[in-house]
Amino acid sequence: MDISHTSVAGQADARAPLAGFRILELGHYVAAPFATRLLADLGAEVIKVEPPAGDPVRQWGARYKGSAPWWSVHARNKRCISLDLKKPGAREVVLDLVRGCDALVENYRPGQLAKLGLGEEALRAARPDLVIARISGYGQDGPDRDKAAFGVIGEAIGGLRHLTNHAPGTTDLPPVRVGVSIGDSVAGIYAALGVVAALLRRARTGAGGDIDVALTESVFSLLEGALPEYGTLGTVRQPTGGAIATAAPSNAYRSRDGIWVLIAGNSDPLWRKLAGLMGRPDLAEDPRFVGNQHRVANARELDGLINAWTGTLDAEALETALREANIPHTRVFTVADIAADPQMRARGMVQEVEDGLLGPILHPGVVPRVDGVPNAPRSTGPAVGADNDAVLGEMLGYEPAHIAALREGGVL
Amino acid sequence: MDISHTSVAGQADARAPLAGFRILELGHYVAAPFATRLLADLGAEVIKVEPPAGDPVRQWGARYKGSAPWWSVHARNKRCISLDLKKPGAREVVLDLVRGCDALVENYRPGQLAKLGLGEEALRAARPDLVIARISGYGQDGPDRDKAAFGVIGEAIGGLRHLTNHAPGTTDLPPVRVGVSIGDSVAGIYAALGVVAALLRRARTGAGGDIDVALTESVFSLLEGALPEYGTLGTVRQPTGGAIATAAPSNAYRSRDGIWVLIAGNSDPLWRKLAGLMGRPDLAEDPRFVGNQHRVANARELDGLINAWTGTLDAEALETALREANIPHTRVFTVADIAADPQMRARGMVQEVEDGLLGPILHPGVVPRVDGVPNAPRSTGPAVGADNDAVLGEMLGYEPAHIAALREGGVL
Structure with missing residues (x-):
């Protein structure tokens, strides 16, 4: 399956659940881009705004042919445009984009976009029924809202790090980090849920809405009965290593060969x-x-x-x-076991895809699966600014001279 | 705040995103009930169908006054009715409920509901535009679909267990279980997302839809660039203990006092x-x-x-x-640290609630936060069958004699 980026990033099958919705991403790193990737996987047209230097994730993890294979997945099904939000003129481009979008997903530090002239008032003036989803470390208000958000710290505050450890007294080794950016990813799924729920309300009432997702709180939401148990009995849940507290063995x-x-x-x-x-x-x-x-x-x-x-x-x-x-x-499956697993293959959860930049590559399938068919990616993560002309020209109707001026001014 | 159950379980604020939608839960344990709790938290009316013996989670974890504090949260904002699906007559009650519901969320073993006369055809005959979300260990098809679904096994197949460990060679201790039912919970959030996305499509097209969420795949979706890195470079991601592979320290x-x-x-x-x-x-x-x-x-x-x-x-x-x-x-926060945290308190993420059965108790707040206000629970987890009369009588219009007959027959 060749899904070179240029043609189809925004064009989902009309039967996809979110076909026809357009989402603007002002995001970087993991949380907001993961939220919009899930929305794009479900058929939304996503336009990602990136600084001209690119989202740092383009260089995260292992590198292949000069870029991160992760990017092929992280930005799939999206259109990428470059924009230096600190340059004069960039704000107007964003507001023009907002006019044509149903929702905005961002994960700047709280208040940061307002400082760039992109506060709620400006956004809502451009698009009164906009759904705005903000993802941050601690939330958009409260005494800690301005603290720097580090994933590993948010996961510890949400209570997961304490519980992901061997039982007290077993070892001097530190509690283990869940081996992925669990806090960012779960926050991203919650943001996607919030966006779609708010769009469903908009279909009923015509009004937009604000979604506020904190990494700490997303993690904390996974703690089952820990809080009500503490509130009634005063018990503080403790880690149990590889075991389960309530069932054995x-x-x-x-194994003998170390697996x-x-x-x-x-x-x-x-x-x-x-x-x-x-x-x-x-x-x-x-x-x-x-x-x-x-x-x-x-x-x-x-x-x-x-x-x-x-x-x-x-x-x-x-x-x-x-x-x-x-x-x-x-x-215990490694990624090699997953890639070879007949069930994962049968369900389209491991797909061989042709990336225009990287060549043949494996992509995970779409979760959740809809209408009994494994969805194939429509496109792989594009280069920085790959869609500048298509989005600014075709979608916003900017004249070539206008786009050229933005490019010369370093705005793009 | 006294939120005794009887009054308001189904009555969300009309401004809540999912106000006016009715969801039927045929669920047990964690995944499906967590999905519907998230939907209920966002304003949907959820009717949970339970066997007369009750969902096993009512007894899971620590116990207080004879039941699990977890239940107070796990079934909050829901109406609970009892129904023995194996008894004659139960099927008709479920189909009557389906007629009045927008979506169904279930986590029986694949094919199990069809054996009880509640397969897709019967459900869609009752409600043609029904959104059906199914959560299972491995998905609704493929060679492994009939395997027993254990959370810890699904998490290992999804690749998370391998990565949640100290670096190879550091210790002989086994890889750590993430200290919560991470696979079930993430599958639940994806199912909630799928339901809302399908309802949004229904608003546009009039058609229902099928959502198929596998625990293994939900976990696998969190693995960032692991699969594309393996696909291009052949590298198999390994665990890194408490550290991050790419940044130090x-x-x-x-600390000296062991924290x-x-x-x-x-x-x-x-x-x-x-x-x-x-x-x-x-x-x-x-x-x-x-x-x-x-x-x-x-x-x-x-x-x-x-x-x-x-x-x-x-x-x-x-x-x-x-x-x-x-x-x-x-x-590293324990649940006691979370309960005392000024940020969590300020954001309504730790709420003091009065449970009609358990008395004062702490509930986590609603994630994601909508429109800048922390949402309070409308009700706490009710007793088995607490809403039998309200749902079967007021909602379905069953005569008292009909309900009495169901009760005598052991159907309720």
């Missing part, structure tokens, strides 16, 4: 089967391990026994044995 | 300030630590030096010093 166990294999044997029948498979049916009758409550209380011993057994088998043999015994399990 | 460091404090000193000026604060300005000139690239290459040594310093100060003194030096930092 459930953990990652190491971690998850085993969820945490019901009486499953545990009985597992003990049999281990050649230790006696353990299923051992009072320390009879019933989930006892197994949880003695989980470290239990995990030690299971680890001693898994360490005698290579991962492939271990997985075969678990599969034949019908015990839920999986090896 | 950034990690959690332990983990995150420090993000990962720019040249910030590192210079930090070295000064440590009383080691010479380190900023040390060739091992000049420039981010060298710092990343020598991150373990660097982290060791910083840890040696943080270990001489109690967390409070450490935080004061970092704050005065303007170096981004935070202690």
Whole structure:
């Protein structure tokens, strides 16, 4: 599938859920661009405004042919225009774009756009029913709104870092960072949800709306019962490492060839089967391990026994044995395992795509899947300013001389 | 604020984004109920159908006055009716409900509802423009669709478990589970997004739609550039513990009183300030630590030096010093820290609520925030079947004798 960028970035299938909606992104890094990528994946036309030097993510992570493969995905299905918001004339371009857009998604520091003449009043004067979604570290108000937003710090304030660790007393190593920008990404999904909900309200009432997503709060929203438990009982939830606090055995166990294999044997029948498979049916009758409550209380011993057994088998043999015994399990997937997985392939979650700049590349599919079909990307992440002429010329109707003047002035 | 359940569960402020939409939940555990809670938080009327024995989450986690405080949040803003889907007559009640609903959210095993006479055809016969959102472990098709869905296994297949670990060779401890049901929750947010996007399309085209969310794929969607990097360069992303692969120093460091404090000193000026604060300005000139690239290459040594310093100060003194030096930092928040945080309180993210069953309790606020106001919950999680009479009688117009017969037959 060749999906070279120039042709179709804005042209989704008319049946896509968000076909016909136009979203302006004033974003950088992860959160806002991820929100708009999700909206673009669902069919919206997204116009991303970037400084002429480019979004820093263009250089993040591994590099290939001079740019980050991540960019191919991060900016797919978008049109990219360059604009130096600090230059005179840039503000007017943004407001012209706003006039033609249904929503704006931004993740500048709170108040920053207002300083550039792009505060709420100016935006709403250009487009009264605009939906404005703002993503920030701490939210648009409150005593901490002006603090610098670092993802890892927001994740710690949201409570996730404390819980992503081995049980107290197990190790001196620090709590682990969730190995991805979880706070930014979850904030991005919430922002996408907020934009679409506000557009649905607009369809009913005609009014725009404001969506305010904080990275800290997005993370905190994932904490299940931790807050009401603290509020009623005063209990402070603690981390449990690879295990689950309330069920055993459930953990990652190491095979002889050093691969971690998850085993969820945490019901009486499953545990009985597992003990049999281990050649230790006696353990299923051992009072320390009879019933989930006892197994949880003695989980470290239990995990030690299971680890001693898994360490005698290579991962492939271990997985075969678990599969034949019908015990839920999986090896811990690396991205290589994902790329080769028949289920991921069958569902279009791993797609081979031709990137105009990078050549053949793998893209993840669209989540959520709509109407039973895996959606293919319409385009891959374009070069800086690739759509300047198309957007400013065709969409806004600027004369070539006007565009040339903006280019000469360093605005583009 | 007293928000006893009986009065207002379905009655959101007319300005709420999803006011006027009615959603039916055939859900249990975390994913589908979390999706509908988000929709309810945004103003939708949600009717949750539960087996007479109740959703298992009513007993999950810590218990207080005989039930889980989590439930107060997990089922807030919802109406709960009981229904034994395996009993004759239950199917007709569900179809009567479907007729009056805009969307259905379910997380049964794929095909399970069809076996109960509630397949797509029956649902669409009752309500042709219904939006149907299904959440499952692996998706509604493909070779693995019938596999049992365990959250921890789905998270491992999605690639997150591998990345949430100390760097290879650092420890024999297993990769850590993200300390919450991250896969279920992220799948729930995606399902909410899918429902609202499909409703927005329905407003334009009149047609319903199908949303298919897999837990594995929801997790995989968070993996940033891992797949395109693998596809172009063949590199397999590896975990980096508490650090970030591309910037240093950034990690959690332990204070003298044993509290983990995150420090993000990962720019040249910030590192210079930090070295000064440590009383080691010479380190900023040390060739091992000049420039981010060298710092990343020598991150373990660097982290060791910083840890040696943080270990001489109690967390409070450490935080004061970092704050005065303007170096981004935070202690790793527990839920107790969150509950006391002025920013969380100011933003309405920690709210004191009166639960009709449990008494005073803390609820997290609504994410995303809409129109600049923190939304208060309209009601707390109700008892099993609390809304049977209201929903079946007032909404569906069933006669009291009809409801009594359903109750006697064990259908309710």
